[in-house]
Amino acid sequence: MTIELRHLRAFLAIAEESTVTRAAARLRIGQPALSRTLGRLEEHLGVRLVDRSTHHLELTPAGRAFRDRAATALAAVDAALDPGALTALPLRLGHPWAALGALTVPLLRRWDAAHPDIPLELRRIDDRLAGLTRGQVDVALLRGRVADPRLVTELLTEEPRMAAVPADSDLARRDALTLADLADRPIALNTVGGTTSLDLWPAEARPTATIEVANTDEWLTAIAVGRAVGVTTEATPRLHTHPALAYRPLTDAPPVPLHLARRRGPLSHPAIPSLIALVHEMYAQR
Structure with a gap:
């Protein structure tokens, strides 16, 4: 069996909606078809992704692990197929709130001056990890304690x-x-x-x-x-x-620690080291 993008989308819809009924309505397909799609994905992987024993579906430990991988894969595919991104691959900097505070605008201006061919997109994502583990951003500004083994973090400062x-x-x-x-x-x-x-x-x-x-x-x-x-x-x-x-x-x-974080492993964008260096430079010059 060949896994297609529809299998990943079906699984993520079920994971986010917690019921096959709502997931099927969201995807505009029948419930039996959605259940079969999930079953084929589980058969291919050889593990149970969803616990169906409760009224509201819950992800198994394997399902929770696969959810992040599936979301990252879909985000990468969507970005690759976005016609507007063909001219230049944007570097996505995420944050749940406040970004870099007073340094936010100076950072964007200095980046534009130094890298006019690489758009730096600042994205506020209402998520503790700013969408980083789901592949929605390449680098994230995270406050508080960050202990996720999937991430590499660097302390920037401690904010009063x-x-x-x-x-x-x-x-x-x-x-x-x-x-x-x-x-x-x-x-x-x-x-x-x-x-x-x-x-x-x-x-x-x-x-x-x-x-x-x-x-x-x-x-x-x-x-x-x-x-x-x-x-x-x-x-x-x-x-x-x-x-x-x-x-x-x-x-x-x-005070609250402020971290600059990226996913562990291969870089999702070649300009990540340049952004990290610029952010550290700006904090050193404050």
Whole structure:
């Protein structure tokens, strides 16, 4: 049997939707046909990819491992077949939020001046690893602890934390804040790509209310309208200003490490070393 791209797309749809019904509707094919396609893929690989014993389908350990490989392969094929990319293969730099803060625009400008023939695309992807393991980007800026064995990481800096509060609140009238100052307010937590959790507070003084959001835009809105306060790093105010939101230094919270990461193994783009060198150079010149 020959594995085709449709087998990979079928498996990824099932993995993302968690049911054959929704996956079939998304792919616009019948459920029996989709089930047969998955079965043939599993037969070819000789392993079970999906556990069908529960109401909502779950990936087996082999299925979770294959999901990243399949996503990377499809991303590479889609990029190769994109007519708009035939003139120059773009270098994709991903981030879940804040990119390089104040250095973001200078980086893009210096890259354009030094490499006018290689487009550098900055992509915000709402994912803890910014789509790096799925092949959506070539290099990623990742904050917090990164321990994925599939990645090679380099520490760029450690960013001081900031509190984000409604601009008309009493907290905004202070020059600096502490974790205790925020503890009696609901905390906005980005559960997809953020680095803040209630573990940041001492166990005996943790906030009792949280508002979970899925991306930076939802996080900003929740704080701006007065529903919550938030914790971020000094990079965020550089890219995300809002007239109804104020940022203040958070004096007793540990800094957040910022890493430059790429997938382990062969480089996905020949210009990756040049980008890594430029980013390190810019941080050294700050």
